[in-house]
Amino acid sequence: SLTDITQRKRMEQKQEQLIARLSEAHDQLLQSEKMASIGTLAAGVAHEINNPIGYVNSNMGTLRHYVGTLLSVVDAYGAAVQKAAPGWALAAEIEAISRKADLGYLKDDIADLVTESMDGLKRVKDIVQALKDFSHVGQSDWQYADVHAGLDTTLNIVANEIKYKATVEKHYGKLPEIKCLASQLNQVFMNLLVNAAQAIQSRGVITIATGAQDGWVWVKISDNGCGIPQDNLKRVFEPFFTTKPVGSGTGLGLSLSYSIVNKHGGRIDVASKPGVGTV
Numbered sequence: 001s002l003t004d005i006t007q008r009k010r011m012e013q014k015q016e017q018l019i020a021r022l023s024e025a026h027d028q029l030l031q032s033e034k035m036a037s038i039g040t041l042a043a044g045v046a047h048e049i050n051n052p053i054g055y056v057n058s059n060m061g062t063l064r065h066y067v068g069t070l071l072s073v074v075d076a077y078g079a080a081v082q083k084a085a086p087g088w089a090l091a092a093e094i095e096a097i098s099r100k101a102d103l104g105y106l107k108d109d110i111a112d113l114v115t116e117s118m119d120g121l122k123r124v125k126d127i128v129q130a131l132k133d134f135s136h137v138g139q140s141d142w143q144y145a146d147v148h149a150g151l152d153t154t155l156n157i158v159a160n161e162i163k164y165k166a167t168v169e170k171h172y173g174k175l176p177e178i179k180c181l182a183s184q185l186n187q188v189f190m191n192l193l194v195n196a197a198q199a200i201q202s203r204g205v206i207t208i209a210t211g212a213q214d215g216w217v218w219v220k221i222s223d224n225g226c227g228i229p230q231d232n233l234k235r236v237f238e239p240f241f242t243t244k245p246v247g248s249g250t251g252l253g254l255s256l257s258y259s260i261v262n263k264h265g266g267r268i269d270v271a272s273k274p275g276v277g278t279v
Helices: 001-085 091-103 103-135 147-157 182-199 251-264
Strands: 143-145 166-171 176-180 202-212 214-222
Touching: 001 091, 001 103, 091 103, 143 147, 143 182, 147 182, 147 202, 147 214, 166 251, 176 182, 182 202, 182 251
Parallel strands: 166 202
Antiparallel strands: 143 176, 202 214
16 A cells, blocks of 8 residues: 555665764774774884984984994094004004005094984884874864875875885965864875875875865865776775775775764765776
8 A cells, every 4th residue: 555655665764864873973982993993003102212213312312422432532543652652563554454454434434324224213213203103192082184284194194105106296375273183184185195005006196185165174185096996986986896806805994984073064965987086
């Protein structure tokens, strides 16, 4: 009867609504667990690495001073011998020892080695700080944040995923700070940047452009990779949908990104052409 058909339709609509709510709750739960894990990891890494890096960095500074002092002593010894016994066999012997040790090269190279080591330590400190900034440890409330700082921090985190595949070009506009969950937006940026790198087969370009218009802030991440076939384009935000080989992707990255952007009252769109790239 017409009544039965109407009831069935209502039940189907309720089921669809329930499935949609369950899917949304599932996405949010996965996101919460992921962000909690990243926060815990960042706090642990920062604590475990910062302390030894701090004293190694301090020791390198002291070592630089000590090496400078030792080299000046060696120079002073040589000058004193030459002054006290010019032309003597002792002066010639010291000169021969200096040449054999290639003392001139050692003096220059030691300074370079210490400088390079201190630069390396600074890089490690920057990575740890980037990890802390990325997850915003201890910050779970909505706060005003700089989108460009979030993008740059995320680029530091995923640098190893990108540097062998693509060159990153930045075209940043002028943006106001926005009220957001910064760590979750960083998660979106990370997913998009990693996907862009994975879409590039050999060597390509990833472009990040930003701007503000009509009360909105926008971020555009483009690649010149393999692109997405039209049949898959409308499914990219579906949970568990992936075209990657088994073990290479969960199909949750873009669905979680969609949920996060939606939570912020924004929208996320995709445009792609096979063989040309994706935006």
